[in-house]
Amino acid sequence: APTRIANPYSDQLKGLSPQNQRLTLLRAVRDNGKRCGRVEAGAYQEEYRNMALWVAQCEDGRYWSIFVAPNGDTQVRECAQMRQLDLPQCRPLSDVPRAGPQG
Numbered sequence: 001a002p003t004r005i006a007n008p009y010s011d012q013l014k015g016l017s018p019q020n021q022r023l024t025l026l027r028a029v030r031d032n033g034k035r036c037g038r039v040e041a042g043a044y045q046e047e048y049r050n051m052a053l054w055v056a057q058c059e060d061g062r063y064w065s066i067f068v069a070p071n072g073d074t075q076v077r078e079c080a081q082m083r084q085l086d087l088p089q090c091r092p093l094s095d096v097p098r099a100g101p102q103g
Contacts, residue, residue, distance in 0.1 A: 009072040010052030014044055025056040028066045032076035036096065041093040048088050055079065055090045063090050 013024055022039040030038045036058035045053045051067040058064065063079035065087070079090035 004047065005050045005070050007050075007052050007068065007070045008069070010054070010068045013052075013054070013068065017038050022056070025054060025066055027066075028068075029056060029058070029064050029075040029076050030058070034064060034073060034076050034078075036060070036062070043093055045091055048089060051075075051086060055093060057093050063093075 013021060016024065022042050025042040026036055026039040029039070036056070038059045039056045040059050042054060045055050045065075047053070048067065048085045052064040053070050054068060056064045056066060065079055065082060066076040067077075068084040069075075077085060077087065082089050
């Protein structure tokens with residue numbers, strides 16, 4: 001069985017309120033040079049190569065995958081590009097509650 005590496009940053013993100021999760025995902029998207037005015041929804045999706053994969057939907061309708069490494073580093077990719085990059089496909093966030101006002 002594969003060994004799971006501890007990921008305290010993703011674990012902390014899981015423990016935040018939905019609003020704070022959305023704010024944290026927004027910061028990760030922006031810190032990676034991507035554009036997003038507000039994260040409408042976000043959710044943890046799965047583990048991928050020792051990173052936690054989160055998905056965020058911005059108010060402009062774009063979906064972003066946020067890979068969180070065990071050391072807290074993040075990588076962000078647009079979900080529309082995941083197939084061509086041979087990365088896990090983003091799952092829909094339709095069952096995630098819609099965001100209220102942010103910061």
